[in-house]
Amino acid sequence: MLYLTCNADTAIAICRPHSLKKNKKPISPTQAHTLPLFAYSDILTATNAFSADTFLGKGSHGSVYKAVLQGGAFIAAVKKTKPSNEIEILSHVKSRRLVNLIGLCNDQTNCNINKLIVVEYMPNGSLHDLLHSPKTVGTPGWTARVRFAVHVAKAVRLLHSSEPPVIHRDIKSSNVLIDEKWKARLGDFGLAFRGHVADSRVPPAGTLGYLDPCYLAPGDLSPKSDVFSFGILLLEIASGRHAIDVRHSPPSLLDWAMPLVCRGEFREICDPRIGAPPDMAAFRRMMVLAARCVRSTAERRPTIAEVVECLTAARKNFEAPVMWLRMTGRVVKARGYPFPDWDRSEESVRRVLGGSRNSKRNGKVSSVLGVECGSGPAKHAVRCRSVGSGFLGEMKIKSVLERYPNQEFGSAGLL
Template structure:
């Protein structure tokens, strides 16, 4: 389903005092050239509009890729077939353009006088990452004076399509990798100098490249600068309903933790396969639905039923716990993106060790079932524990209980001592590694 976007043209800004005034650049350039702003480190090409028309087949239906946040997106073949790119058109209504131009005429450079397309050029000409972002290649002006952006082409579409439109949705390995790659992209923004706050993190703005890696795109609403900078302080809240931080009600509320909240929504979407807001469910908000289940320790309930649970349920426990922390109602209690990356790195390592855990879990289940049978016939000591409501409770070896079970107050799988000394050693070593995942509870 689609999402509503708050305030389009008035909410995009950059905080660089040496703003690249693209409105003053000619749209009738007679030759293609590479351009640099004196403070830019990245080469941005300026195309002729005729080149873009030819490269997209006159913006034909065959080259149409989809709708962007502020216009349509087309596939383009440039440089005699050597460059495949995506072209993003931008259009504004006459009232929007009039308001923007009237404001700009009397403005000394505040945030409200910049269009999303200009803002995206400004941001991506200063912040570039070949692995984490959908990077800017160049721009031009169309026949009406609107900016046209040329960005990297992502062969495998968006994460939204992969989760919601694909007949074969990604499995747990890919989902964990996607979550980690997006987290690293957001961290790269927050770690830049000055930091960049994306403000529109959502699955449709995460694109998947030819190598199957997730990259963050669409920087039209991004803000570059410190929270005390004038442009950041004067920019109205903006974002996408369902992902928008409820604490972000005024310009002064903006911080990197606003992106953390949006990332938490995205993580819940990755885990559950549900939209951020879906009116087919009650409650429609993925947060209102998932967080109570997580707090009760019912992690199986938030798994995407199309792919079932992972072989190691601790993976869902850890992902769900992180998501719940990210969407806390108090911004200060949310983790930083560096903490989220560290957490997801541990989840990825655990995922890579899944074959070992799968074998251990099968053995534990077999022993549990054997113990239940012995208990039913009144024979000896129950070693396997009992299984009720899909949960396995431990009778012996409680000192080896997974720390994540304590953090979540109601673990689904608990490790216990095994009669075989070698297998017990494997469990103990794995549990020692997993203890680094433990964090404080996530109650608001």
């Protein structure tokens, strides 16, 4: 079954259908011409004649509608686009990190100007919706936000490294869609440029607040324009503020955040709905990276490959210690007791760990800790592997026991 959607603000939201195979490589021109062609009458029926009930939002070149195709077999998003741009790019670049094209349809109402494209549907909306929802409940935490940032950076890296390269030109939170596995995808290629920048003849385009100030003429286009937009997106992810918001002074996110970065006031940037992250050092590195991305001189900005490398390293510091979660999930099942409810948020895990997080080392079971646990006269030792000094020491095990004083534990190897 296919699951397809569209972001209500701008772009098409999609997720990879189960029937499609993962394919990180661009498809060949021969494959591009084998895309399914949908009959206009079928699209008209599937969208209820493009009624208001099926309207999902607007893309860069037209409206997007929900379409229930093949008698309800799958749902798709149908969008009007210019035939020379978005279709060309989506026909040659296909990835699980992008909005993938399913098929085409001629717009019989104006077939000389527009075509209809059918794309996959993503059920979890856009990153813009998640970041700027008025509801505090459901606001992404730091682990999710950094993960989304890494996903988008990798999508841009994929575009820039394709042959010929693709420059998106409209990277923003409303063009980042979240799939059924809560992975971020980059969508809406209506403004994208495919080719070498030396051949660029397209006029500057983008969205106010994300648009590179160095991009003033067709010849100024470069991959660093996408890097600038990504830097703004990174600040938006961290702060929860819009790129342009007239309710604040200054209204520009860039003008507000950069002085804070220069003064080292990183906590002031953090979204107040979720507070500061547990690892402020990692957050500081992420904000310095954002500042590098939005430098006024394009040549001084990092490449998107450097951005991916820096964010991937920072992401490890935001994630809860995997080994510790594995340990707590396997604590003693000898007597059939269910493991108690466990708050697995990154803040709680780090609180139990006392803030320490050392890298895992390959090692054998090196010791049996003399930690007594259980109730009654029968007491058992708890074992753990050596995973780095101070990471799963005696005090960590005691923390679990103190947290759950009424839980009876048997003896088991934790890892």
